[in-house]
Amino acid sequence: MHRHALRFVRTLALVFAAGAASAVAHTQRDLEIAAALRDRALEGTEAYALVESLTVEVGARVAGTPEEARAAQWAVRELTRLGLEDVRIEEFPMEGWVRGPERAEVIAPFPHPLVISTLPRSVPTPPGGIEAEAVLFDTLESLLAAPVGSLDGKIAVVTYRTVKTMDGAGYGHAVRARFVGAIEAARRGAVGFLMRSAGTHLNRYANTGTMRYAEDVPKIPAAALSPPDAAQLERLARHGPLRIRFETRPSLPGTVVSRNVIADIRGSEKPEEYVILSAHLDSWDGGTGALDDGAGIGITAAATALIAALPERPKRSIRLIFFGAEEFGLLGARAYVARHRERLGEYFIGNQADAGGDLPYAFRTRVADAALPAFDGIRSVLGPLGILPGDNLATGGPDMTPFREAGVPVFDIEQDMTHYFDVHHTPSDTLEQVDGRKLDVNVAAWVATAWLLANMDVPLRAQPQPASAPAAD
Amino acid sequence: MHRHALRFVRTLALVFAAGAASAVAHTQRDLEIAAALRDRALEGTEAYALVESLTVEVGARVAGTPEEARAAQWAVRELTRLGLEDVRIEEFPMEGWVRGPERAEVIAPFPHPLVISTLPRSVPTPPGGIEAEAVLFDTLESLLAAPVGSLDGKIAVVTYRTVKTMDGAGYGHAVRARFVGAIEAARRGAVGFLMRSAGTHLNRYANTGTMRYAEDVPKIPAAALSPPDAAQLERLARHGPLRIRFETRPSLPGTVVSRNVIADIRGSEKPEEYVILSAHLDSWDGGTGALDDGAGIGITAAATALIAALPERPKRSIRLIFFGAEEFGLLGARAYVARHRERLGEYFIGNQADAGGDLPYAFRTRVADAALPAFDGIRSVLGPLGILPGDNLATGGPDMTPFREAGVPVFDIEQDMTHYFDVHHTPSDTLEQVDGRKLDVNVAAWVATAWLLANMDVPLRAQPQPASAPAAD
Numbered sequence: 001m002h003r004h005a006l007r008f009v010r011t012l013a014l015v016f017a018a019g020a021a022s023a024v025a026h027t028q029r030d031l032e033i034a035a036a037l038r039d040r041a042l043e044g045t046e047a048y049a050l051v052e053s054l055t056v057e058v059g060a061r062v063a064g065t066p067e068e069a070r071a072a073q074w075a076v077r078e079l080t081r082l083g084l085e086d087v088r089i090e091e092f093p094m095e096g097w098v099r100g101p102e103r104a105e106v107i108a109p110f111p112h113p114l115v116i117s118t119l120p121r122s123v124p125t126p127p128g129g130i131e132a133e134a135v136l137f138d139t140l141e142s143l144l145a146a147p148v149g150s151l152d153g154k155i156a157v158v159t160y161r162t163v164k165t166m167d168g169a170g171y172g173h174a175v176r177a178r179f180v181g182a183i184e185a186a187r188r189g190a191v192g193f194l195m196r197s198a199g200t201h202l203n204r205y206a207n208t209g210t211m212r213y214a215e216d217v218p219k220i221p222a223a224a225l226s227p228p229d230a231a232q233l234e235r236l237a238r239h240g241p242l243r244i245r246f247e248t249r250p251s252l253p254g255t256v257v258s259r260n261v262i263a264d265i266r267g268s269e270k271p272e273e274y275v276i277l278s279a280h281l282d283s284w285d286g287g288t289g290a291l292d293d294g295a296g297i298g299i300t301a302a303a304t305a306l307i308a309a310l311p312e313r314p315k316r317s318i319r320l321i322f323f324g325a326e327e328f329g330l331l332g333a334r335a336y337v338a339r340h341r342e343r344l345g346e347y348f349i350g351n352q353a354d355a356g357g358d359l360p361y362a363f364r365t366r367v368a369d370a371a372l373p374a375f376d377g378i379r380s381v382l383g384p385l386g387i388l389p390g391d392n393l394a395t396g397g398p399d400m401t402p403f404r405e406a407g408v409p410v411f412d413i414e415q416d417m418t419h420y421f422d423v424h425h426t427p428s429d430t431l432e433q434v435d436g437r438k439l440d441v442n443v444a445a446w447v448a449t450a451w452l453l454a455n456m457d458v459p460l461r462a463q464p465q466p467a468s469a470p471a472a473d
Numbered sequence: 474m475h476r477h478a479l480r481f482v483r484t485l486a487l488v489f490a491a492g493a494a495s496a497v498a499h500t501q502r503d504l505e506i507a508a509a510l511r512d513r514a515l516e517g518t519e520a521y522a523l524v525e526s527l528t529v530e531v532g533a534r535v536a537g538t539p540e541e542a543r544a545a546q547w548a549v550r551e552l553t554r555l556g557l558e559d560v561r562i563e564e565f566p567m568e569g570w571v572r573g574p575e576r577a578e579v580i581a582p583f584p585h586p587l588v589i590s591t592l593p594r595s596v597p598t599p600p601g602g603i604e605a606e607a608v609l610f611d612t613l614e615s616l617l618a619a620p621v622g623s624l625d626g627k628i629a630v631v632t633y634r635t636v637k638t639m640d641g642a643g644y645g646h647a648v649r650a651r652f653v654g655a656i657e658a659a660r661r662g663a664v665g666f667l668m669r670s671a672g673t674h675l676n677r678y679a680n681t682g683t684m685r686y687a688e689d690v691p692k693i694p695a696a697a698l699s700p701p702d703a704a705q706l707e708r709l710a711r712h713g714p715l716r717i718r719f720e721t722r723p724s725l726p727g728t729v730v731s732r733n734v735i736a737d738i739r740g741s742e743k744p745e746e747y748v749i750l751s752a753h754l755d756s757w758d759g760g761t762g763a764l765d766d767g768a769g770i771g772i773t774a775a776a777t778a779l780i781a782a783l784p785e786r787p788k789r790s791i792r793l794i795f796f797g798a799e800e801f802g803l804l805g806a807r808a809y810v811a812r813h814r815e816r817l818g819e820y821f822i823g824n825q826a827d828a829g830g831d832l833p834y835a836f837r838t839r840v841a842d843a844a845l846p847a848f849d850g851i852r853s854v855l856g857p858l859g860i861l862p863g864d865n866l867a868t869g870g871p872d873m874t875p876f877r878e879a880g881v882p883v884f885d886i887e888q889d890m891t892h893y894f895d896v897h898h899t900p901s902d903t904l905e906q907v908d909g910r911k912l913d914v915n916v917a918a919w920v921a922t923a924w925l926l927a928n929m930d931v932p933l934r935a936q937p938q939p940a941s942a943p944a945a946d
Contacts, residue, residue, distance in 0.1 A: 052708065056583065056585075056708045056709060056712070057583050057712070058583070059583070059584075059585050059586075060586075110530050110531070110532070111532075112529075113532075113533075115900065202901070202903075202906070203676055203678075203901045204678075204760060204899075204900035204901045204903060205676075205677075205678065205900070227905065228760075228761075228901070228903035228904070228905050231904070231905060232529065232761075232903070232904070235525065235529045235904075236529060239529070239530070286677070287677060287701075288701075288705075427588065427676075427678070428676045428677045428701070430675075430677060430701035430705070431701070431704070431705070431708070432700065432701045432704060433675070
């Protein structure tokens with residue numbers, strides 16, 4: 001057969017296979033309900049009003065603080081009002097951390113004030129701060145290449161610039177310095193660690209975000225520099241040895257309480273199987289957390305509310321979880337998984353909306369290969385929203401990490417993050433950054449997807465193979 | 474004659490008149506030198522390096538501080554190096570003002586921190602600050618419409634949003650609230666004045682900039698709010714009466730010293746006639762004053778240096794003035810005019826570059842009508858840079874105000890200010906905002922203009938009329 005004709009027949013076969021799987025996966029009626037929910041969302045949802053209400057009535061809500069507790073009460077009130085069932089709070093303990101005074105300056109070669117943000121989890125400097133020669137590294141790799149002992153008594157500074165990308169990969173690469181920089185600097189003898197903010201803006205404020213320590217190296221204080229200040233250090237260093245003083249005085253109040261807020265739409269046929277939608281309720285302290293993760297709160301709550309308002313229930317349960325303490329290292333998600341581990345085997349699929357409020361552009365999964373054709377129905381309903389078919393390497397979002405590790409399938413509705421890291425973890429993460437019309441497009445994507453997932457009739461996990469089956473090749 | 478034919482003849486007559494005046498105004502050789510200077514600048518100038526040097530070696534340089542004094546020393550060093558003559562400093566006294574601690578918060582209807590910037594010249598609040606009910610006004614006009622006594626004991630807040638325009642008119646309209654807001658609020662009984670920053674960004678920092686008091690009303694403390702905080706006040710006010718606390722503790726050290734830096738290229742034929750190029754050396758304190766007015770410093774110094782490097786001198790003198798204390802109300806310019814008033818009658822024309830670093834787009838004058846055709850030569854040399862012919866209503870720039878009022882003709886090379894007020898008077902006014910290639914286009918415009926002005930052979934001021942001449946109609 002001619003090569004092109006052969007390809008055509010193969011394509012047809014795939015279409016038929018997909019069509020068959022899709023037909024099994026969804027009834028025509030469910031596809032129509034999903035499209036109707038999608039179009040209803042495009043007419044306008046509560047998403048923006050929810051973000052406004054949260055950021056005006058509560059504002060910033062750092063994990064483990066009274067403000068986060070107020071946010072949880074706000075969520076209980078709003079999710080109850082929106083018709084969700086069994087709305088409840090699950091508390092968990094965490095190690096508290098409270099930002100304190102922070103200041104920094106260049107002493108030589110020319111005096112220059114530095115704008116910094118203490119990295120949460122960092123130990124404080126001594127009162128009065130530390131003053132030392134600074135050594136600049138243009139990338140994390142340059143720091144890793146420095147020999148042990150080469151930074152004795154010095155302040156290590158990584159000046160790496162975050163690359164702007166649509167999928168957030170640039171942030172993913174830059175944030176490694178926040179996670180391991182203080183550890184690797186201390187391993188080489190440094191007494192302090194500074195880094196250019198992991199963020200794509202050029203404004204003179206610094207991005208916050210947690211850092212980590214290792215058990216086997218000294219804990220040294222760590223802070224982020226505003227992007228212009230990091231660039232200024234590079235310029236100053238051309239004039240002579242850099243000498244920096246910085247003082248950061250956070251406090252460590254010991255064990256405090258954070259909490260997850262959970263609400264359900266109970267399924268009509270398989271109530272024990274959950275489709276998890278989620279966002280995180282805690283925020284950082286500089287802004288009001290309108291994008292991170294107010295937008296995710298608004299999108300998922302509005303999407304769930306549209307389903308709750310239907311005269312019928314989906315077959316599976318939809319569980320909406322607003323995690324606490326995501327910013328301190330997925331603490332709420334880990335607490336949830338620890339508490340509910342024995343039931344996770346029944347969870348159908350999960351997702352977190354935590355990528356801001358810009359438009360969605362791709363749908364991805366992480367499910368058994370055999371289940372992939374079953375997603376054609378979802379892809380076809382999402383297509384008119386400008387959402388491309390994506391790969392099967394979804395992460396599900398940050399708080400889905402422990403779920404994914406426990407074997408729960410996940411999906412991503414990828415949002416355009418080109419501009420997200422201009423604002424993320426900065427004081428400018430306020431309502432001004434949120435576009436209500438774009439939130440509605442996201443709600444349209446989430447609600448249609450949630451309905452189809454809660455009603456689809458295909459297993460998403462790899463099925464146990466008969467012992468005699470041949471190994472896959 | 475047919476109307477269109479008549480218009481054509483009139484146009485021709487204007488062209489001939491212009492051509493004739495232009496021929497008188499400039500020799501062909503001067504036009505060629507100007508074009509060559511323009512093209513030389515486009516190949517690359519020192520402008521960006523000068524801005525970098527000033528902002529790295531000095532940084533922020535508030536009027537009347539040791540940093541401004543260091544900036545003046547920097548200017549003397551650089552202008553001498555660039556080949557200018559008789560480089561000198563002229564000191565003048567000013568009332569000092571030093572920013573102190575500043576904090577603000579909403580008490581009710583929901584607690585919310587506010588990001589503010591004390592407006593320079595403002596008196597301090599009492600220690601501990603003031604707490605009062607806040608009354609919002611959407612425009613300055615709304616405040617002006619409030620009756621005397623209606624704000625007794627309250628904090629007046631103008632939430633007006635600055636309009637983004639290419640020519641800066643939006644800022645000009647918004648800044649009126651900074652100039653008269655505290656006066657008009659106090660006149661109506663207010664105990665404090667807050668305003669949304671005069672600026673077009675949506676970041677969570679507030680713009681600084683001087684305010685004014687009147688003799689006949691109480692001096693009340695005044696501060697600017699970050700744009701997101703001003704909008705948040707509007708949202709909070711929908712939930713109930715607004716109660717605000719704010720504390721600003723600037724200090725008033727009494728009389729301090731500021732200074733102008735002056736440097737010349739001495740003219741070969743009319744050395745007592747000056748073409749004034751200028752910028753201002755002082756900056757605000759949040760950023761490093763890279764755009765305001767580092768860019769003007771770089772543009773005018775680089776342009777003057779290109780002329781200083783020529784083997785011949787222009788006929789008139791070119792005087793470069795870096796004014797001090799522009800930000801506190803044109804204090805350096807007023808001191809200069811007071812000191813040099815008796816010679817101003819010989820000044821040929823003046824200009825200040827103080828509109829940032831974006832591209833130039835129009836050339837304007839304020840000269841006698843009879844002199845207008847003489848500017849066709851300048852317009853033709855500037856045309857290839859994308860610079861349009863403008864009107865005869867030039868301001869000359871802020872520090873030319875007292876010169877203009879004393880009768881000195883002025884010109885503007887208008888720069889695109891669409892994005893300038895995103896940064897102006899904010900902490901983000903740093904080198905990151907400066908594009909060296911765009912600075913060079915400005916240098917090209919300034920250097921060609923300066924050469925032609927210093928050599929043109931047409932008077933720019935209205936000539937004394939014979940007593941018998943009929944009044945102009």
